[in-house]
Amino acid sequence: MSVQGKYEWVIVDGIGPFFRGYEKRRINWSKIPLAELPVDGAGADRYWAGVCEDMVEFVGRVRAHGYTAVTLDDVAHLVSREGHGDGLSLRVSRLQLEMRRVIGIIKEAGLKVLMTSDVIPMTENQRRGFAGDREAMSKYFKDLLGEFLESFPEVDGVVLRLGEGDGKDVKGDIANELFIKTAAEANVLMGDLLELFDYHERYLICRTWTVGAYPVGDLIWHRKRIQRLLSGITSSYFILSLKYGESDFFRYLPLNQAFHETSVAKVVEFQSRREYEGAGEYPSFIGWQVEAYARQLESAENLVGFSVWVQTGGWHAFRRRSYMGKGSYWVELNSVVTVLVMQHGMRVDEALTKCYGSIKFDAVKQFLELSEEVIMKGLYVEEFAQQKWFFRRVRIPPLLHVYWDSIFFQHPMKKVMKHFVHNKQGAVEQGYAVLENFDRMEQLAQKIGWGTEDVCFMRDTFAMIALSREYLFMPFDQALKDRVMKAKREYKLKYPRSVRPRYRVKTNFDRMAVSHEKLRLLQRVFLRKKRGYRFIDHLLTLYLLGMVYRLFHKRYEKSLPKFARKSAMGIDAVLK
Template identity: 45%
Template sequence: MPLRLFLIDAIGPFFRGYGKRRINWSKIPFTHLATTGETRRTQWARIRHDLRRFAAEVSAMGYNAVTLDDLAHLAPHPLHEPEIAARIEVFREEFTQLFAILHEFDLKIYLTSDIIPLTPAIDAAIGDDREALELYFLDLVDRLLTDFPELSGLILRIGESDGVDVKDPIHTRLHLTSPQQTHAMLRRLLPVFEEKERDLILRTWTVGAYPIGDLIWHRQTLARALEGIDSPRFIVSMKHGESDFFRFLPLNRAFFRISQPTIIELQARREYEGAGECPAPIGPDCERFARELEESGNLIGMSVWCQTGGWHRFRRLPFLEEAGDDSWVRINVQLAIRIFRDRASVESALSSMFPPDKADAVAELLRHAETIYRDLIYIEEFARQKLFFRRVRIPPILHIYWDCLFINHAARKLMRHFVTDPERALRSGEAAYSLFPRMIELARTAGLPATDIEHWRDFCNLVRLARRYYFLPYDEALLDRIRSAKSGYKRAWPREVRSRYRIKLSFQPFKLKRRTLGWLSSLLLRRQRGYRWIDQVFTLNLLGMMFRLIKTSNPKVLPKFLRKSAMGVETLFR
């Protein structure tokens, strides 16, 4: 089936001048957008300038649609507070101009929406009345599609809502908690989209909350949610793996189990791999996914994230930077569409993207970067293990989380528990690290930012020292070397000059015996997708109740980064 939809996210222009130290890149920061005075005029003029630049570049590459946030900030409702209604009116005026720019470049426009967005006034008026909440949301959708005929449709996210850091008075919360509720909601929504001839794109991404939380990988949950859904306006959007955007995950088999048209989600600005600060090639994975998906028969397109995703300090805005600072993301964006649309190989695509004297250098550089990730950033033996906790697949990397590297005794115990061949892990990591001199040389030959490789080299030096700490016998001299390397990294890359990783050191003993860790692992984690009887009785039910009781008695029992990022770890226990 020839692909027809090539989506790319376009939220970068809205982050220009956003001053927060650690940024939530999951959605446009609407509270940062001015709605009055000269500040409004200058800020929105810059957004229009940036969006035009972005649209010109991505449309020239072959992308034919963009995603923008979001329904809640463009759809008025009689119950809205006056100040919120006034802000929405300004956003509607400004977005109308942005939509016109995108249409100049023949780009379709899809708005995102969580289910369900609320304000304090709406929450007070409707409360927990499920029927009233769904009628309210249907009204929002109908109003939006009626008022903006230039929209091609909506992309609905049902399994994640706004992060705990979002202070916007328009705030989303999880509403659909089961596949049956999801199925019923789709049945109510689709007639609106069919009547107005717009697309409803359902994302299967979830963060593990409630029975719907395994939608991304559980075949029965997905089947129940989509049973009998047959509409020319309905599309299912899925991340390529059964977890977030990580390596080592096999292609999600759900692509082959449903009959509805699908699109595959890819991430060019890898949120767990430096967010554009260093090369994080996706070409080989794209080739593999495209080849496998030829057998699915229902893939109609792809959705590439080039600016969205993660909670971190990395600040580059792809397609809006100067001096090649977006080179690594730009390469991924180009490779993705050439591989999926044109069925090109990585090598042939690069040959068409770079002059002959540089293409070979870029290809070799990206191959080495792939080795760095697979043999040093990730620990392969752990990454290849299929592990589930409650309704989520455990990520294949645990010691690096967005912009943080954790070198502590807890990580050491976990890695020593799950990795049975530490010598191989150490050898492969050291061998991968030895590639950096050649990579710096190749970057200079190709005219790519060699400084980025130098920064990555210094960070990866800490990664390999962390691996030694995880797997070698305890050695005070190694701890001193790690502390010294952290200080050197911070001196070499001052925060004022560039965004950098945070290195979280703690060598205090983690008071959990190895035997206890093994027992807890076998109790809480499983290596199969299906639920065991212990999951049905304890992990999915009693454990959630226990967690809520502990959290109520001691709200700070968990580390701050688990409580204050994304939706908070308590989401896993709903």
Template identity: 45%
Template structure:
């Protein structure tokens, strides 16, 4: 590839400790379920001077606190809404001009706090008019982006780099002037993109942070875990402007995942993505402590070459009703704690116990030993009751996706259904152990209330956790217990009581409980055949995957979606990008 430009600063390959900062842009965004993946541009564009002043003030709070903890860079949205181009519709360009003006103030606040600003970008985001013009002019996406980013980096000298996402596009709920779409479909496409774009970053002395996160679409869809796809994508790339960004596991931000082995397969500069606002684990409404899990990853990463830092997601991610904003809301204590401990682990290799003690001292909490015991008990509850441990420990793949280890909870929804019961009974052999762990966790939750008082942390968070996990414990009985009387009625009653308690005005940021006890009319033997045919326990593809699962199944799914759309669950087809993306 291209040698590094002489103008690349020495800091381009030194420590990079990124924190996301988009939380303030959701102030006043009055929706029950929020897409926390991007700044809601339409919402921001309607706001006046006072709102933008609040955003800058809160960015200052985030920046100063993050910098004092040890972060040196910030991520912010996004190139599509900041880069001007003559082919964009005039009305949209007028809105971009105003947005650029306001965001310059935001960038200045973060820079003054000591954070180098990095701006996100989907490949590829475009307006309808822009797409038409590209087709008319017969210009490729890469050619357009070369021109766009060259001008963008000229216009914004304060931007230290661009964070590129190529494996996921906008969710189905996004109705914006710009819509992102997946245009990089193969490792060759990705390598061509890097070869054409990196010289622009070398020229300007900036970073291109390339995320390997994918959701399984197209041949590039296994980039985050498949060694062959990974090797082919970065073959021959040597630029010092490139930083490869990888999530810690082979799936999204879940537990029970081994460290992504691709950290050990390239000498290129790398950062690890860690999430401290756990989008699948309550988003900080109750403690979902990551300290001991991340401590293990950090220890392993010491053996990998050229890992230069991390990207910590403390406010971004998921389609959820939860609203606690790290650094800004007093209620966001657990997200702040996760973030504080994470950066201490990354920067200094601090022991988790010492980091927790330091946080308790900084926040003037109560007994730090009581806090540590609380975190140990809550960590056990999350691992064993939010997840079903025996299922979570299994390595399962479908097409190009590692199947998430969490089956009964998804973002802001708790699912209790007969179909999940059938699946869990297939995968989980030791039903008694699953039931015992649920009872033990409920005992833990009772013991956590007095510990919370001693630790000087909100007791209400543990009461909410206990009420929520009680539903999970009832669901565990439904899944695994034999001859349990009235379990469906008890779950229905608990659901009604939970909704009455937590669905009041001002308490919308709570889980929705979705129940379906209608029997799944599928013989267990036939279910087993289907699972063994569709899923595999190895990373490598089987012959049946290459001949049928990766090709013919896509055609079958498209036929079903067109002719029998009611066969596809509404939640699966409407949330995020929709389940259809897995079949591309």
């Protein structure tokens, strides 16, 4: 495939090679685990030789699909700083050496390299030394980036993530502080940094993704917040990076209107390895979704490209590495179709014909349409997914009862979902109805030559998800509990972790004593349908609620689901 096309920036994440031999049962796929990689001895030599071997394959395959740039992690682990200590200095020194080799492989293939950074990374000693002096911290961060740009002239730019830090499970000497609290602070920082990037003629790509922490936490959707961030920015080396929707990489989301309301250079982010939809373990085709967004983006001013996450995102056990070895067929199909649609202006039908030829086209399209229906109606509860709710600074995800690699059979989730879904019988019936698609999907997969292993896994998983809907929306009794526990045992036996990563089936039938009337009151007070804040939000949810949580969270923390407490940044980040 020719790399020539509509956009200069066609970006793919290159973290996959660094997870070679990574043995954790449940993996944090948010970034390369740089603090855990081997840096000493023969084992480290073998590991890094393997990373380079994998990167050669990765780069060759993504370049053939039309990508022009690769992102790697991260700036802070590639710059030596005073006070790092012997252990961290050794790690940084080895990472500098090895990352130069990796960057060289990418550049030799004719691709650009972008390095990521959160705002801002520090050691504990640095944090104590700054003692909250924000001016000194800003200067430190600018110096850090300046030293990086001087040391790595072969890198084409830096991707900054403003509103999210490391997950609670991330270990190591360097941790990321949520430094930016307001759009005004972000604007000052961008202006200051752009002097540096303009001087070095390198690109600064600012991601608007935030998790709701602090007033800047609504940057992804709040029009005035984005305008404040961009005020006075005219640099030709600045690019704004926006996810396609107002939340994370889910379905049922309208296009983020910031694409039409800003004039700076922009890229749109897609995710082909669907972190909430099986992470490449089964077909979750996004071609039609991308096509719909592409048509709407035709009128967006100054769109200069797009990025596709083929590995990054999510906390789960699924471990296929895209574009290496067997990889993930479904991720790579999403990836190449996204490039064909966005970069070459193809319709999905044209893209599929280019990939499979006219002889297989009908079978491929029918298979993908059937699997699309399974995702849209069997994974998402359609009635709930179509609702728009905001809590504080975040849009409530359209998918709750299945999250990352977990299917929830838990009473608090039952209470919440029953409250928001009125056609309960219809939701249950729809969940079971899509299971009828799998016989035909299996036949088509065999005809196309794809094999049926992933389709069978998808069928068994979605049968469990359909049962979870029955639990969520139907009256609960001992017979239903017995069916759930029997299905859970059979699913675990059929897919032992030693053979294939699978979903975790989380059961907790302890009742939560909250009436429908109380839930309705909580909904009216804390949730809203419109983006704009109400008076009660300014008074209660944005300020007092966070204060109350910080005072009493230890008393009630264990009542929250473990994934909300322990994964990503935890629920407390949303309440800052």
